[in-house]
Amino acid sequence: MTMRAVVIGVGHYLPARVVSNAEIETFVDTTDAWIRTRSGIERRHFAAEGETTSLMASHAARAALADAGLLPDDIDAIILATSTADLTFPSAATMVQGELGMTRGFAFDVQAVCAGFVFALTTANALIVSGQARRVLVIGAEAFSRLMDWTDRATCVLFGDGAGALVLEAQTGTGTSADRGILASDLHSDGRFRDLLYVDGGTSTGSTGKLRMLGKEVFRHAVEKLAQTALASLDKAGLTSADVDWIVPHQANIRIIEGTVKKMQLPMDHVVVTVQDHGNTSAASIPLALSVGKARGQIKPGDLLVTEAIGGGLAWGSVVLRW
Numbered sequence: 001m002t003m004r005a006v007v008i009g010v011g012h013y014l015p016a017r018v019v020s021n022a023e024i025e026t027f028v029d030t031t032d033a034w035i036r037t038r039s040g041i042e043r044r045h046f047a048a049e050g051e052t053t054s055l056m057a058s059h060a061a062r063a064a065l066a067d068a069g070l071l072p073d074d075i076d077a078i079i080l081a082t083s084t085a086d087l088t089f090p091s092a093a094t095m096v097q098g099e100l101g102m103t104r105g106f107a108f109d110v111q112a113v114c115a116g117f118v119f120a121l122t123t124a125n126a127l128i129v130s131g132q133a134r135r136v137l138v139i140g141a142e143a144f145s146r147l148m149d150w151t152d153r154a155t156c157v158l159f160g161d162g163a164g165a166l167v168l169e170a171q172t173g174t175g176t177s178a179d180r181g182i183l184a185s186d187l188h189s190d191g192r193f194r195d196l197l198y199v200d201g202g203t204s205t206g207s208t209g210k211l212r213m214l215g216k217e218v219f220r221h222a223v224e225k226l227a228q229t230a231l232a233s234l235d236k237a238g239l240t241s242a243d244v245d246w247i248v249p250h251q252a253n254i255r256i257i258e259g260t261v262k263k264m265q266l267p268m269d270h271v272v273v274t275v276q277d278h279g280n281t282s283a284a285s286i287p288l289a290l291s292v293g294k295a296r297g298q299i300k301p302g303d304l305l306v307t308e309a310i311g312g313g314l315a316w317g318s319v320v321l322r323w
C-alpha cells in the first residue's frame with residue numbers, strides 16, 4: 001500500500017483588467033508583432049490597486065475548495081508558491097489562511113520564483129506521504145506587474161498577474177505508475193546563475209526593487225534544463241515521453257515550450273498552452289494552466305501529466321502526476 005497525493009480540486013483567479021499588446025504599445029517602445037513572435041504573448045491580466053497576491057490566492061483557493069466540495073477547515077495545510085508576497089512577512093499563505101477563515105492547520109510560502117509551483121507540489125507531496133497532512137491546498141499566486149521596470153521593454157512586456165490552486169488529498173494507491181496522484185518529481189537549483197534573473201531590491205536595500213533579466217541567457221538554460229528534468233521525473237516514475245497525455249509547462253515563452261517538447265519528442269498537441277492569454281505569471285502559471293486545461297476539456301481523470309518550470313536562482317524542476 002502506497003500513500004499518494006491525489007488532485008481532488010482545482011481553480012484559478014485572474015484580475016479583471018486585461019492588457020493587450022496594443023495597449024502595451026501605447027506606453028512602451030514595442031510592437032504587438034515583436035511580442036507575439038518573440039514570446040507568443042497576446043494579452044495579460046494586471047491586478048488592480050489593492051488587489052494583492054494573497055487576495056488573488058484566496059479567490060483561487062475558494063474555487064479549488066468548491067471544486068473539491070470541501071470547506072477551509074477540511075484542509076490541514078496551505079502552501080503558497082510566490083515571489084510577490086504582500087509583505088516581507090508574515091507569509092502570504094498565513095494571510096490566505098486568515099482570509100479563508102481557516103481556524104486550524106498551518107500555512108507557509110515557498111519561494112522558488114517561476115519554479116515555485118513544482119517546489120510547492122513536491123513539498124505538499126512530502127507532507128502527505130509522511131503522514132503530516134491529509135489534505136493540502138497548493139497555490140501559486142503572483143503580482144509580477146508590481147515588479148516591472150516600465151522603461152525596460154525587454155522585460156515589462158512579458159509578465160502578468162494571477163493565481164491558481166489545487167487541493168491534494170492522501171489516498172492509498174498500489175505503488176505503480178497506474179496510480180492517480182503525484183508519481184515522481186525532480187528539483188534543482190544552481191546559485192551560480194543568480195545574476196541572470198533577479199529583483200534588485202529587498203531587505204538589503206529597503207526597497208521592493210524591479211525585475212532584471214538576461215533573457216537570452218535564461219532562454220538558453222531553459223530549453224536544455226526543462227527537457228532534462230521532465231525526462232528525469234518520467235524516468236523516476238518508470239515512464240517515458242510516450243506515456244504522457246499532457247505537458248503542462250511554465251508559461252514563459254512559446255518558443256521555450258516548443259523547444260522543450262521537441263527535445264522530449266512530443267508533438268505540441270500534447271501541451272496545455274495559455275501563455276497567449278496570461279503572459280508569464282511566474283509561480284501561478286502552472287496551476288492556472290491546469291485549471292484552464294481542465295475547463296477546456298483537455299485534462300481528464302486518469303491522464304498522465306508532466307509539469308515543468310524554471311526561473312530565478314536558477315531554480316528548476318518537474319512533477320509527474322496522474323490526474
Ligand code: UT7
Binds near residue numbers: 031039214
Ligand atoms: O519565467 C522565468 C524564466 N524567464 C524566461 O524564460 C524568459 C527567457 N527569455 C525569453 O523568453 C526571451 O529571451 C525574450 C522574450 C526575453 C527575448 O527574446 P530574444 O529573442 O532573446 O530577444 P533579444 O533579447 O535577443 O532581443 C532581440 C532584439 C534586440 O534588438 P537588437 O539588439 O537585435 O537590435 C532588442 O533590443 O529585440 C529588441 N527588443 C525588443 N523590441 C521590441 C527587446 N525587447 C523588445 C520589445 N519590443 N519589447
